[in-house]
Amino acid sequence: MVTLAEVAQHAGVSASTVSYVLSGKRSISANTRQRVERSIRELGYHPNAGARALASSRSNxxxxxxxxxxxxxxxxxxxxxxxxxxxxxxxxxxxxxxxxxxxxxxxxxxxxxxxxxxxxxxxxxxxxxxxxxxxxxxxxxxxxxxxxxxxxxxxxxxDFRATGALCVEHLAKQGHQDIAVIGEAPAVYERHTGFAERTLDGLRTRSRELGVRLLHRPCEGGYDAMAVTLARILDERPDTSGIIVQNESAVEPLLALLRQQGRAVPEDVSVVAICPDQVATQASVRLTSVAIPxxxxxxxxxxxxxxxxxxxxxxxxxxxxxxxxxxxxxxxxxxxx
Amino acid sequence: MVTLAEVAQHAGVSASTVSYVLSGKRSISANTRQRVERSIRELGYHPNAGARALASSRSNxxxxxxxxxxxxxxxxxxxxxxxxxxxxxxxxxxxxxxxxxxxxxxxxxxxxxxxxxxxxxxxxxxxxxxxxxxxxxxxxxxxxxxxxxxxxxxxxxxDFRATGALCVEHLAKQGHQDIAVIGEAPAVYERHTGFAERTLDGLRTRSRELGVRLLHRPCEGGYDAMAVTLARILDERPDTSGIIVQNESAVEPLLALLRQQGRAVPEDVSVVAICPDQVATQASVRLTSVAIPxxxxxxxxxxxxxxxxxxxxxxxxxxxxxxxxxxxxxxxxxxxx
DNA sequence: AAATCGTATCGAAGCGCTTCGACAACCTAT
DNA sequence: ATAGGTTGTCGAAGCGCTTCGATACGATTT
Structure with missing residues (x-):
């Protein structure tokens, strides 16, 4: 393993000079700098991380x-x-x-x-x-x-609060009056994960302001859980025409179920997702969505x-x-x- | 920041003794060890990573x-x-x-x-x-x-070769004679990614041995690409009754399309996936699969x-x-x- | 010509740890 | 009682680097 000292010797300068060439913390003549840089290249020198961390108390x-x-x-x-x-x-x-x-x-x-x-x-x-x-x-x-x-x-x-608000606004602007929110798994809310609660807050506040009805249901991922959740939602609010999903693994099951029940997207039901773009574009229907940046x-x-x-x-x-x-x-x- | 030396002083021993307590590389009397361990706890000592790496030339x-x-x-x-x-x-x-x-x-x-x-x-x-x-x-x-x-x-x-073989065997054993393989995106094969090629090799070899027909088609993820791929497969081999998928993002689109075309899984078509268990269990049909461990x-x-x-x-x-x-x-x- | 300054370089100290050899102190076997 | 082993501890060297004066030297100012 090549050390600073070896580079210094090879270049005919002192160790500290090499160090300063590397860090640029003191001025070095063009001539010396080039000699040192050449030696570094020729010897294949890499500064030792541990020594550097010890001496500078910065580990990078x-x-x-x-x-x-x-x-x-x-x-x-x-x-x-x-x-x-x-x-x-x-x-x-x-x-x-x-x-x-x-x-x-x-x-x-x-x-x-x-x-x-x-x-x-x-x-x-x-x-x-x-x-x-x-x-x-x-x-x-x-x-x-x-x-x-x-x-x-x-x-x-x-800004998940703004995200929630944005979703509601988008649907409300298109005339949707009954909006359902399909959320993360119940465990996520029980854990009081910030983003889930803040989204919900944004959704609720804005829907209240805009005078639209909002129904929120957590949902485990997967097809079976989604079937149950969707059935309950449509049972409670048969007029639901807008759905906001914030749960990656519920997206595709939701679309499959709607299709199966003969509800066309977006003619009968509009769906907005809060998910990565990849999920939104690869779903069986290209989803209107708010991406996680x-x-x-x-x-x-x-x-x-x-x-x-x-x-x-x-x-x-x-x-x-x-x-x-x-x-x-x-x-x-x-x-x- | 607490150092080894401070711990040593606090415990009334030398620095090297503390080091040996920490590393266990030399025997230390129970008495001394306890005193040192107590000092370490009381001072909240953590060995400095850089110094350790430098002295031992092991960074952990x-x-x-x-x-x-x-x-x-x-x-x-x-x-x-x-x-x-x-x-x-x-x-x-x-x-x-x-x-x-x-x-x-x-x-x-x-x-x-x-x-x-x-x-x-x-x-x-x-x-x-x-x-x-x-x-x-x-x-x-x-x-x-x-x-x-x-x-x-x-x-x-x-062992992707064995994985391919295993999938073919499973389907062949159930009487499937025409098997289609829906693979990764073409780019994956062009890149000559090892696992894709080895899987294919296992699939081909075993199907030849068992005398079943095999058709392989790469496939981009997503619904649209899958629709095209599936149509081509069923066009070329209308008798296809078994499908092996090795492409996470093709799984759900495939199931959706089959459902849409009125092909029941597994009554009309059997599907085996090579994918993480999570994908297999969360799909709209619980998939027979080989997991990536x-x-x-x-x-x-x-x-x-x-x-x-x-x-x-x-x-x-x-x-x-x-x-x-x-x-x-x-x-x-x-x-x- | 002396005093002052800035630039380029060097030497040495030290970062906090590991590890090696030395050395007491004690225990056993002769 | 003495030689030889253990066992437990210490001191010092050194890992490869950064960084702080100190120094030397040419350029500028007085």
């Missing part, structure tokens, strides 16, 4: 804590993770993958060991046990998702964190504005006979 | 290289990634997430900098440009997936790698045996009129 690593659960929104998480990794690289950082399994201990471990310079947490719950720790340590961090109390924290998320969230989180490393950056909550893309699954409400 | 980090593409098998990748992270922790390692973006450079960077003790590569292509590098460096590595030439490499994968693959890869760290472990190819789970989507072939 960002820890990313993803949930252990693989029951929900997996492609979105993956997309965020990849966006984080990609963005981190452009800032000269690598990404350490932590699963939620360790819970708060992981925060302690990473902060304590100097393994990472900062961390990004996904799947934040409203009352998350990691928050007190995060506030206590001086380890910079950014959350993807929103806890109940955001004081002293930096967060990035889709995974890429943007990941990139944003990294940039906030890097800003903190450099002393700029502040504790703020960034809510990304939702965008509704109209595709083929929504249209005017049918006129009642 | 495993690099995991995942593909950048998010167009295929995302949940499986995620599951593997999580399994790797979890397994790594049980062996005292953390996981560094590398995207395929950097390609071979990432291998050089990680090996050169001592950032990780070894690496696990996913999404290996048959003729992968990273392989020569991997063979050249002394950085231990394990592949998830199989390149064309496996000499000098350690690989873990599902993501957890097991991840765990296995980590264990092979850790074995290499410790000097045991060898270059071998581990092919996990496929298991076919019979659910509701397969039955006897219909008797021809």
């Amino acid at each position: 690593i960002i820890a990313l804590m993803i949930p252990l659960r693989t029951d929900m929104y997996v492609p979105v998480m993956m997309e965020i993770a990849i966006a984080v990794a990609t963005a981190a690289r452009t800032h000269g950082h690598d990404v350490l993958l932590l699963t939620g399994e360790e819970g708060p201990d992981a925060v302690r471990r990473v902060a304590g060991s100097g393994l990472a310079d900062g961390m990004i947490l996904m799947d934040v719950e409203l009352d998350d046990e990691r928050m007190p720790l995060l506030r206590a340590t001086d380890q910079p961090s950014v959350l993807i998702g929103l806890p109940a109390d955001t004081t002293g924290l930096t967060c990035v998320d889709l 995974a890429q943007e969230m990941g990139r944003h989180a990294v940039e906030q964190l890097v800003a903190k490393f450099e002393g700029r950056g502040s504790d703020e909550v960034v809510l990304l504005a939702p965008e509704l893309t109209v595709r083929g699954s929504t249209g005017p409400a049918p006129t009642r006979p | 980090i495993i690099a995991l290289m995942i593909p950048l593409r998010t167009d295929m098998y995302v949940p499986v990748m995620m599951e593997i990634a999580i399994a790797v992270a979890t397994a790594a922790r049980t062996h005292g390692h953390d996981v560094l997430l590398l995207t395929g973006e950097e390609g071979p450079d990432a291998v050089r960077r990680v090996a050169g900098s001592g950032l990780a003790d070894g690496m696990i590569l996913m999404d290996v292509e048959l003729d992968d440009e990273r392989m020569p590098l991997l063979r050249a460096t002394d950085q231990p590595s394990v592949l998830i997936g199989l390149p064309a030439d496996t000499t000098g490499l350690t690989c873990v994968d599902l 993501a957890q097991e693959m991840g765990r296995h890869a980590v264990e092979q790698l850790v074995a290499k760290f410790e000097g045991r472990g060898s270059d071998e190819v581990v092919l996990l045996a496929p298991e076919l789970t019979v659910r509701g989507s397969t039955g006897p072939a219909p008797t021809r009129p």
Whole structure:
């Protein structure tokens, strides 16, 4: 393994000079710089990560804590993770993958060991046990998702409240008066996951303002659960003409069931989904949807964190504005006979 | 930040003693050990990762290289990634997430900098440009997936050849004579991804042995592409009574189309899927399927790698045996009129 | 001509840990 | 009682890098 000292010797300069060429923290004559750079190339030198971390107390690593659960929104998480990794690289950082399994201990471990310079947490719950720790340590961090109390924290998320409102507006504008919301699995609401509750809040508030009726039902994924949920909804509100789905694994079953029951989309029923674009475009009907801007969230989180490393950056909550893309699954409400 | 030296002082011993308590590499009296452990707890000491890596030249980090593409098998990748992270922790390692973006450079960077003790590569292509590098460096590595030439490499994968054979057998045993295979997107085959080709090989070989007719068609995901593909298949081989799908995003469209055309599953057509269990059980028909053992693959890869760290472990190819789970989507072939 | 300054380089200290050899202190076998 | 083994602990060297003065030297100003 090639060391700094070897490069220095090869280039006929001192070790510190090589270090300064690498970091650019002091001016180096063009001549020397070129000699050093040539030696680095010829010897195939790579700085030793451990030594660098020790001497500079900066590891150039960002820890990313993803949930252990693989029951929900997996492609979105993956997309965020990849966006984080990609963005981190452009800032000269690598990404350490932590699963939620360790819970708060992981925060302690990473902060304590100097393994990472900062961390990004996904799947934040409203009352998350990691928050007190995060506030206590001086380890910079950014959350993807929103806890109940955001004081002293930096967060990035889709504005789910606005998302809910946007969906209702879109349907109401087309004359729909009875709207059903098919949500995530009951467990998600029981866990008080922030995004689910905030969406619901947005949906309810806006529908109240617009004077449309709203019925919300959680739903496990899959065909069978969907059949039961849909039957109950149509039983309670036979005039339902608009459906908003916020549950990836309920989308296709819903469409299949509607088709089976002879309800045409969008002629008889309009459907709006809150889901990744991929799901919306690959469904059996191209769905009008609000996408989860995974890429943007990941990139944003990294940039906030890097800003903190450099002393700029502040504790703020960034809510990304939702965008509704109209595709083929929504249209005017049918006129009642 | 608490250091080893501070712990030593607090416990009234030397720094090296604390180190030996931590590593267990020399015997320590029960008395001293307890005093030290108590100090560690009271001071909230965490060893500094950089210093440790520098002194021991072991970072306790495993690099995991995942593909950048998010167009295929995302949940499986995620599951593997999580399994790797979890397994790594049980062996005292953390996981560094590398995207395929950097390609071979990432291998050089990680090996050169001592950032990780070894690496696990996913999404290996048959003729992968990273392989020569991997063979050249002394950085231990394990592949998830199989390149064309496996000499000098350690690989873990599902036995896709056996998987193909198993699917054909299952259908043939029930009397199906005309079997169609709906595969991955054409791009996957053009890229010469190992698993796709090996599956196909297993399918073809076994169907020849059993004397059944086999028709293979690649297929983009989604409803529209599936409609075209299915129409072509039924046009060419109207007697097709068994279908094998190896394409997650084609599963649900296929079922929807069959239903729409009045072909009952499994009465008229039997369907076998090669996909994660989650997809098979959540589909509108519970699918007979061969699962991708993501957890097991991840765990296995980590264990092979850790074995290499410790000097045991060898270059071998581990092919996990496929298991076919019979659910509701397969039955006897219909008797021809 | 001396004083001042900026630029380019070097030497040395030190980051927090592991590990090796040394050395007491004690226990056994002669 | 002495040689030889254990067992438990310590001190010091060093891992490869960053970074802080210090220094040397040419360019500028007084």
